[in-house]
Amino acid sequence: MSLALTDDERMIRDSAEGFFAEHAPVAELRRLRDAKDPVGFDRALWVKMAEMGFAGVAIPEAFGGAGLGMVAAGLIQEAIGRNLSLSPFLSTAILSATILARGGSEEQKAALLPRMAAAELVVALAADEAPRHAPAHVATRAEASGNGFRLTGTKPFVLDGHVADRLIVAARTSGDDRDPAGITLFLVDPKAEGVTVERRSMVDSRNAARVTLHAVQVDGADVIGAVGEGYALLEAALDAGRACLAAEMLGVADRAFAMTLDYLKTREQFGRPIGSFQALQHRAAHLFCEIELAKSVTLKALRALDEGDARAPVFASLAKAKVGEVARLATNEGVQMHGGIGMTDDADIGFYMKRARAAAETFGDSAFHGDRIARIMRY
Amino acid sequence: MDETAELADFRAETRAWLEANCPEEMRQPVRSDSDICWGGRRFVFSSPAQKLWLERMAERGWTVPEWPREYGGGGLSKAEARILGQEMRRIRARPPLSSFGIWMLGPALLKYGNEAQKREHLPKIARGEIRWCQGYSEPGAGSDLASLRTSAVLEGDHYIVNGQKIWTSYADRADWIFCLVRTDPEAPKHLGISFLLFDMESPGVSTAPIRLISGSSPFCQTFFDNVRVPKENLVGAPGRGWEIAKYLLTHEREMIGGMDSGAAEGRDGIAQVAKRALGVGEDGTLPDSMLRTDIIRQEIDSWAFALTMERVKDEAKAGQGTGALSSMLKYYGTELNKRRMELMMSLEGTESLLWEGKDREGDLARAWLRSRANSIEGGTSEIQLNIIAKNVLGLPAA
Structure with missing residues (x-):
C-alpha cells in the first residue's frame, strides 16, 4: 500500500496532534514531575483519550474498541512524542491490547478489552528481565500447582506497573532460561498474595515498576493462549510496541528539531543569528534528511503490521533501529545547538533528549534490532 | 488494486x-x-x-x-x-x-521552449537521432556555477560564443549541446545567464577528453572560439537561463540520487554480496563481527532511503508533494552509494585492488573510484546541504 497517508489517516494525525497539544503538552509533564504525582499521569486525560477512541484504537470494535489498527495507533503515539504526553497508552492500548486481542480467550477478551478501551483498566506487560532487551530470556518460573500455576521471579522493568490493575506476566513453563519455546503468558492480579510492586521513576519522568513474584498462585483460566507457546504472542505485541515507539521517537525528533530550528533563527551571537553559520546549517540539513528517512521507515512498519505482511518483524526492527538513532541524534544536536540554555531544566529540549534515550532503550536499541534484522535475513 | x-x-x-x-x-x-x-x-x-x-x-x-x-x-x-x-x-x-536529451533537456524544453524549438528538437531526441551534452561547469565555475563566464554576444541574427566548459559528459560523442552562457555581463550574476542550444559541429567548437582516476574519460573540456549560433536557439528569455538551469538540475539530482537502489528491490543488497564473499559461521552470522556491523548499518540506511524514495513518489502521486526534496535525495543517495562501494572493496579484500588481469578486469576498483564523483557532480554534497538549509529549513543566509 501507498506510503502516503490517506485523508482519513491525516485527519487522525491532525486530531491527535490537536488533542495532545491542548490537553497534555510538555508543561503538563513538568507539572506531574514536580508534584511527584503518585500516579505519574493524569487519569482524567486517560479517560478523555478513551472518549476520543485512542485507548481502544487497537481493540476490535466487537470488544468496544475503535479497531483502527497500527497506522492509527502510530499516528497517535507520534503526537504523544511531539508533546511528551504521559499516559498508559503504550502499556495498555498497544502491548496488552495486542496480546489479548490476538491470544486471549473469549472470556478474557470480553472481561478486559471493553474496560481497557473505556480507560477503566490499566494492564501492564511484565516480560523483560535483563537490562539489555532479550525477550526470550525468561527465568521467571511457572510450576504446575493445583488447577493452575505458581509463579516465581523478578521483572525489573514493567511500564506503568505501579498503577496496573492487571499484569500480563511472561513465565517459563518449560525449557531453559533463554529458550523461546516454553514461555507462557499469564494474567496476574497485582494485589494477589506474593506480588510486590516497587515504583521506580526513570530519567524521562516515566515509571517502570520492579515486580517481584513469590509463589504467586494463578488459575488455569488465567493462561493467555496456549501453555508453552507465549513467545510468538509476546513478539507480536513487542513488534507493535516497537513500531509505535518508533512513531513516538519520530514525534520526539521532529519537535526537538523544530525547537532547535527556532533557536537557530533567533539566538544571535557575533551580531547575527547563529543559524547563519554554515557549521550549524550543515548539521541541521543533515538532520532534516535523517528525519525524512525516519518518517518512511515508521510508516512502512505500521503499514506492514496492519497488512499482516510476513516481513512485519523486519520492518518493525528497521524502524526501531533507525528512528532510535535519529531521535538520539536530533535531541543530542538539539541540546548542543541550544548551548548552555540546553543544559537548564527550564528549557524543554532536555526533556526530549531524556525521552529519546528512554524510548530507544525500551524493547531493544539499534544494536539489538540491527542484529535481529541480520539474523532474520540470515547473515 | x-x-x-x-x-x-x-x-x-x-x-x-x-x-x-x-x-x-x-x-x-x-x-x-x-x-x-x-x-x-x-x-x-x-x-x-x-x-x-x-x-x-x-x-x-x-x-x-x-x-x-x-x-x-x-x-x-x-x-x-x-x-x-x-x-x-x-x-x-x-x-x-x-540520453541526456530524454532525462534533462526534454523536460526543460517542454516547460520553457517555444513551439518551433519543441518541434525541431524533441522528435529527434525521441527517435535517438541527436545526442545531447550539457555545458554547465567551467574551470572557474564549479560549486559557484552562476559565476560562469562563457560569453554569448548578439551580432545581427547570431550569438557569438566564446569560452570554455569542463566536465562536459560525452562531449566528444555528442551532436548538440545545451549550454549556459553569459549574455549580459552587466547584470547581477544570476540574471545575466541564458540557455543556448547549438550544434557541436559548428566551426570553433573543440573537445578534449579528461582522463579520470578510474582510468576512463567520460568527461571533456569543451572550447568555444567565436562559435556562431542562430539567435532563435536561445530558450526562454535572454537573461532567464538560470531558472531553466535550476529546473534541469533538479532532474539531474534525482537521477544521480536514485543510483543507490539499496536492498529493497531488484539488486542484491550488500548483505547478500557479503554472504557470497565471506560465507557464514556456525551460528549463521558473518564471520567478521565489525564488518557485519558496518554491513547492517549500511543495509538499514539503504533500506530506509529506498523507502523514502518510495514515500516521496507516493506523496507526489497523492498530491501531497512536500517539494524541494531533490537535494535531500541527491545528498543522501550519493553518500550512501559511496559508503556501499567502500564496503564492497572491503568485502573483496586484496582482490578488490585488481586493475588489469588475465581472468578479469578491475571493474570493482574502477566502480569504486567512479563513485567518488557522485557527491561532487550535479552539485556537491555541501552545496546540497546549503540548499536544504536555505530553501527547506529557511535558515538565514551566511
Whole structure:
C-alpha cells in the first residue's frame, strides 16, 4: 500500500496532534514531575483519550474498541512524542491490547478489552528481565500447582506497573532460561498474595515498576493462549510496541528539531543569528534528511503490521533501529545547538533528549534490532 | 488494486505488443556500456536487434512515453506509462534509448521552449537521432556555477560564443549541446545567464577528453572560439537561463540520487554480496563481527532511503508533494552509494585492488573510484546541504 497517508489517516494525525497539544503538552509533564504525582499521569486525560477512541484504537470494535489498527495507533503515539504526553497508552492500548486481542480467550477478551478501551483498566506487560532487551530470556518460573500455576521471579522493568490493575506476566513453563519455546503468558492480579510492586521513576519522568513474584498462585483460566507457546504472542505485541515507539521517537525528533530550528533563527551571537553559520546549517540539513528517512521507515512498519505482511518483524526492527538513532541524534544536536540554555531544566529540549534515550532503550536499541534484522535475513 | 477496464485493456495490448516486438537479445541484462543505446548521428549499434528495438519503440513514441504525440512522444497518461514500465520490467526489456536529451533537456524544453524549438528538437531526441551534452561547469565555475563566464554576444541574427566548459559528459560523442552562457555581463550574476542550444559541429567548437582516476574519460573540456549560433536557439528569455538551469538540475539530482537502489528491490543488497564473499559461521552470522556491523548499518540506511524514495513518489502521486526534496535525495543517495562501494572493496579484500588481469578486469576498483564523483557532480554534497538549509529549513543566509 501507498506510503502516503490517506485523508482519513491525516485527519487522525491532525486530531491527535490537536488533542495532545491542548490537553497534555510538555508543561503538563513538568507539572506531574514536580508534584511527584503518585500516579505519574493524569487519569482524567486517560479517560478523555478513551472518549476520543485512542485507548481502544487497537481493540476490535466487537470488544468496544475503535479497531483502527497500527497506522492509527502510530499516528497517535507520534503526537504523544511531539508533546511528551504521559499516559498508559503504550502499556495498555498497544502491548496488552495486542496480546489479548490476538491470544486471549473469549472470556478474557470480553472481561478486559471493553474496560481497557473505556480507560477503566490499566494492564501492564511484565516480560523483560535483563537490562539489555532479550525477550526470550525468561527465568521467571511457572510450576504446575493445583488447577493452575505458581509463579516465581523478578521483572525489573514493567511500564506503568505501579498503577496496573492487571499484569500480563511472561513465565517459563518449560525449557531453559533463554529458550523461546516454553514461555507462557499469564494474567496476574497485582494485589494477589506474593506480588510486590516497587515504583521506580526513570530519567524521562516515566515509571517502570520492579515486580517481584513469590509463589504467586494463578488459575488455569488465567493462561493467555496456549501453555508453552507465549513467545510468538509476546513478539507480536513487542513488534507493535516497537513500531509505535518508533512513531513516538519520530514525534520526539521532529519537535526537538523544530525547537532547535527556532533557536537557530533567533539566538544571535557575533551580531547575527547563529543559524547563519554554515557549521550549524550543515548539521541541521543533515538532520532534516535523517528525519525524512525516519518518517518512511515508521510508516512502512505500521503499514506492514496492519497488512499482516510476513516481513512485519523486519520492518518493525528497521524502524526501531533507525528512528532510535535519529531521535538520539536530533535531541543530542538539539541540546548542543541550544548551548548552555540546553543544559537548564527550564528549557524543554532536555526533556526530549531524556525521552529519546528512554524510548530507544525500551524493547531493544539499534544494536539489538540491527542484529535481529541480520539474523532474520540470515547473515 | 483494481484497474479500470481501459487500463486493463491497455495492459493487455501493451503486453502482447512487447511480446511480439521486443527482440530476445534486448531482454538480457545490460552488461557493458555497449549494451546501452545512446543514439546520435555517430552512434554505432552493437547489434541489429538494438537498432530494431529502438526503431520499433520510437515509432510508438515509447522512448518517451509521457511526452505529447506531436513531439514524438507516446502521449501516455501517468498511469499508462507506469503500466508500460511494469510490462517492460516483466520481460526484462532493456530501455530502448538512454540520453541526456530524454532525462534533462526534454523536460526543460517542454516547460520553457517555444513551439518551433519543441518541434525541431524533441522528435529527434525521441527517435535517438541527436545526442545531447550539457555545458554547465567551467574551470572557474564549479560549486559557484552562476559565476560562469562563457560569453554569448548578439551580432545581427547570431550569438557569438566564446569560452570554455569542463566536465562536459560525452562531449566528444555528442551532436548538440545545451549550454549556459553569459549574455549580459552587466547584470547581477544570476540574471545575466541564458540557455543556448547549438550544434557541436559548428566551426570553433573543440573537445578534449579528461582522463579520470578510474582510468576512463567520460568527461571533456569543451572550447568555444567565436562559435556562431542562430539567435532563435536561445530558450526562454535572454537573461532567464538560470531558472531553466535550476529546473534541469533538479532532474539531474534525482537521477544521480536514485543510483543507490539499496536492498529493497531488484539488486542484491550488500548483505547478500557479503554472504557470497565471506560465507557464514556456525551460528549463521558473518564471520567478521565489525564488518557485519558496518554491513547492517549500511543495509538499514539503504533500506530506509529506498523507502523514502518510495514515500516521496507516493506523496507526489497523492498530491501531497512536500517539494524541494531533490537535494535531500541527491545528498543522501550519493553518500550512501559511496559508503556501499567502500564496503564492497572491503568485502573483496586484496582482490578488490585488481586493475588489469588475465581472468578479469578491475571493474570493482574502477566502480569504486567512479563513485567518488557522485557527491561532487550535479552539485556537491555541501552545496546540497546549503540548499536544504536555505530553501527547506529557511535558515538565514551566511
